[in-house]
Amino acid sequence: MRNGKKNFIIDFDSTFTQVEALDVLAEISLEGHPERKDRIKKIKDITDVGMNGELNLRESLDQRLALLDAHKKDLESLVERLKKQVSKSFKRNKEFFNEHADRIFIISNGFKDFIVPIVSEYHVKPENVFANSFEFDESGKIVGYDRDNALSLNNGKVEQLRKLNLQGDVYVIGDGYTDYEIKVAGLANKFYAFTENVERENILEKADHVTPSLDEFLYINKMNTAISYPKNRINVLLLENVHPRAIEQMKHEGYNVEVYPAGLDEDELCEKIKNVSVLGIRSKTQVTARVLESANRLIAVGAFCIGTNQIDLEACLKKGVAVFNAPFSNTRSVVELAIAEIIALMRKLFDRSTFMHQGKWDKSAKGSFEIRGKSLGIIGYGNIGAQLSVLAESLGLIVYYYDVEEKLALGNARKCHSLQELLSVSDIVTLHVDGRPENKNMFGEEQFNIMRDKAIFLNLSRGHVVDIAALKANIESGKIAGAAIDVFPQEPKSNNEEFISELRTLPNTILSPHIGGSTIEAQENIANFVPNKIMDYINTGSTSNSVNFPNLQLPTLENAHRLIHIHENMPGILARINKVLADHDINIVGQYLKTNEVIGYVITDIDKEYDKEVIKALRNIEHTIKFRVLY
């Protein structure tokens, strides 16, 4: 078989296309048929049994054709539908088909009638397609197939390949048992089980290599021209129970996704992160500089929440790791909880409910108030604070706010020039600052002292912002008439750990397990938002909305290669990049640069093939942190 040339034997159904063509044909030909549903199911079952090698092929074909009741004109619709369902990685790698057209063979137990029109668009030669042919009656009804064709028989692919007598190496790519048989017969060097569309357990075990996409096949055979790196090699680790939609999206993109329901501590994460390219976390997992030291393959971190104080953003920058979050996806959920808690605290609702559960009836108006006309002081007038301001005003509260930055007052909200001013005028004080380290214990004895007597206090921001001992003392003394705390300096890693806090059992104190953003809507919104940002970054280099990288929104890549260079922000790096390109006679079609205090981010689109030396030279530029190429 050896003469150095490579031949590629590719299966059609569920490999070249995402579907089994006869299943799709059934949906078309049985349109309006009274037994449609039943027959389609039967056809699918027969297909599956056959693909697993458990049913004689001819029998499977006969049975399916009888159920199909199909006509020549149905084939036109079938071809149209199949064109849209070519496997994604095949679409991405059209170049491979063009380059190797002489040596690509489609060998299928399906039918040339629909295979040829599909594969010809991918430069596959009609004479290189080996498959069955339908037979029609005078009215055009499909009544059978060419029974002399070996491909209508078991082991037909083997026989066909023998006849072809190919010179050189033979690689078989397919998802079914009949593809594997070629290898068993000694006619192929390697059988690659293709799992982009279906996975058949019994075939996976037998394959020389499992290839989740054509990208992987091309990559391991050093033939990739269309994509830089197979997506199945991008390991994603999603912690803290992120919404299934995120998992689904990232799997759909082709990533290798591992999921863990709880947070991980530093040691565990140091171990786990070694092979991870994308890490997804929520508010609990601490991504420290030490964790990042072990993270040699890390490209991006997704915070599936708003706060990013749990991530060492600067250490990420220095490592060239882009961080993304969901800045608005759970804003409304936090606001609604705050409103509910303000009303509940003003009416001592939780304590009253607890008494009722203990059989105590305590009907009284003592210490209960309407919220109408009371003053609400919002500390931190960002997205959450500002939205709370609007909703609270509509309920009749008088809103005051204080922020360290200049902020536009919404509605009739009144700006306070100092925290002291806000504390002295507010009946209710609520914290919505971010978790920056400087905010540690920003609220303690001194601030409680300034507050009005019998005021209400809420913290839905971060646990470390409030001095818990001071809060406890002020609730016990009665200075604070009620408190709602959603976030704590120490929170359990998972739902299986006990919650330990000095605040337990205090009167009129609502304790909630960090659920400000825990609504179905918020989690779904986050899961739709964050993966897209990460995928966009990986696919195009775009950093829009990144919390640590300079933000660059890039045009889509067309007929060019994109070089992505992340370096320490030093003068002269761009000039050095361009010198390397000029030295190699490479023409730049577009270039984008943005820097921040720590890094420079340069995207260069080039219009011609490059040799490995350029890549090496670009990587070797002093102060380079990370470099990658998109094709």
Ligand SMILES: NC(=O)C1=CN([C@@H]2O[C@H](COP(=O)(O)OP(=O)(O)OC[C@H]3O[C@@H](n4cnc5c(N)ncnc54)[C@H](O)[C@@H]3O)[C@@H](O)[C@H]2O)C=CC1
């Ligand atoms: N309980 C929960 O489940 C959730 C908690 N959060 C927390 O809420 C925080 C705020 O969220 P957003 O409003 O979306 O963030 P944001 O960044 O839009 O707003 C934070 C605001 O606080 C201000 N600020 C920071 N330190 C301050 C200080 N010491 N005094 C006064 N103002 C200060 C900032 O200037 C900014 O305007 C998040 O950072 C997160 O920690 C967010 C979502 C859910």
Ligand SMILES: O=C(O)C(=O)COP(=O)(O)O
């Ligand atoms: O969005 C945030 O910052 C939150 O605090 C919510 O965190 P979570 O996703 O519930 O761990």
